[in-house]
């Protein structure tokens with residue numbers, strides 16, 4: 001099938017390469033000229049494990065192409081996948097200006113019947129808005145499908161090739177069957193193809209993300225109680241996670257969830273509910289706990305130094321919002337760096353892939369290094385922000401020798417308090433007794 005993808009960000013690239021890998025002829029469009037030039041040369045503008053291999057292979061096999069010419073790409077395909085950003089407005093609601101503009105452009109470029117497949121995360125009811133825009137801007141027939149994306153950055157290729165489920169929101173049985181056929185090779189292991197109304201599919205995406213966000217905030221709230229009563233949240237988590245009714249995922253306490261998905265979709269869902277005068281108090285609390293979590297972590301760091309950071313050098317390991325991605329959108333590290341720098345500390349940052357983004361963003365008081373031990377030289381403290389695997393079993397003796405003060409603030413609970421005590425570190429983690 002000839003397929004067009006509009007938007008070559010994290011979502012569009014994974015979707016485009018994943019579909020090409022299954023034999024489809026895929027044209028990916030972006031308005032960002034530099035990005036398209038890189039991709040045409042087989043170079044990735046983002047870090048996503050396994051994606052480069054798919055990109056290069058499918059470019060070589062000429063199943064995948066990249067262009068800035070939306071008109072040409074839309075002129076010769078059946079489905080057009082929308083993978084355009086839907087950022088947050090000031091009040092948390094979804095800003096649909098960019099995606100509505102993309103729909104307008106697609107409508108103007110249509111030369112016949114098209115299936116418009118929306119993969120971007122949008123508030124329920126957006127498919128109806130797209131329908132109106134299309135009617136106003138084209139005389140050609142079309143159908144709209146809502147096909148939400150449940151990819152996790154850092155594991156997105158695997159998630160796309162082996163999804164837990166495919167959700168397709170469309171009232172037309174014929175179009176549902178086309179989508180079922182398109183996704184059939186990805187569902188060979190018997191995972192479900194769930195057909196529903198467009199508005200239910202849109203709501204399913206919000207519901208999934210707020211559920212995941214709720215689990216994390218709940219664990220962070222329980223970690224706070226563990227801190228107060230001397231219980232260890234790791235043991236509590238294991239006890240809870242082995243209950244079949246609960247399961248182990250998204251139960252890790254830390255410094256709160258970040259990224260371009262959970263925080264944005266949580267706030268957008270609250271704003272959407274409020275627009276119907278629905279009381280979203282549980283979701284508000286999930287957001288509030290998440291905000292408080294990072295403030296508590298910051299307060300712990302500041303209080304250790306007597307609220308005085310001038311002259312202190314702090315090392316930060318990890319800045320991406322989670323491991324195996326270079327995405328720093330909504331990353332807790334950004335707030336930590338800004339606040340600690342403003343309090344007078346000099347910050348030295350190491351991240352295996354995201355450091356260049358930090359270098360671009362912070363000019364003064366923040367230095368990025370290429371090796372993680374280098375960040376520790378003369379440091380008065382180490383802050384673990386992202387749990388990259390390489391941080392999990394470091395050479396503690398080497399760390400101790402490099403640091404001016406043996407203090408670790410572990411925002412991801414990756415070390416064992418007993419080991420830290422034996423190695424002579426002052427060690428603070430989340431929801432576990434400090435040593």
Ligand SMILES: NC(=O)c1ccc[n+]([C@@H]2O[C@H](COP(=O)([O-])OP(=O)(O)OC[C@H]3O[C@@H](n4cnc5c(N)ncnc54)[C@H](O)[C@@H]3O)[C@@H](O)[C@H]2O)c1
Pocket residue numbers: 006007008009010011012029030031032035070083084085086098099101102105119120121122149150151152153156260261
């Ligand atoms: N990133 C993820 O892992 C993920 C997971 C699930 C859902 N989503 C959702 O997917 C959507 C896209 O997210 P993303 O992270 O890929 O965003 P992104 O910002 O990385 O990429 C969006 C791309 O669209 C391009 N674009 C915007 N308007 C265009 C136009 N008119 N024509 C051509 N290109 C255009 C931009 O230049 C950009 O490259 C969002 O709604 C997001 O919430 C993302």
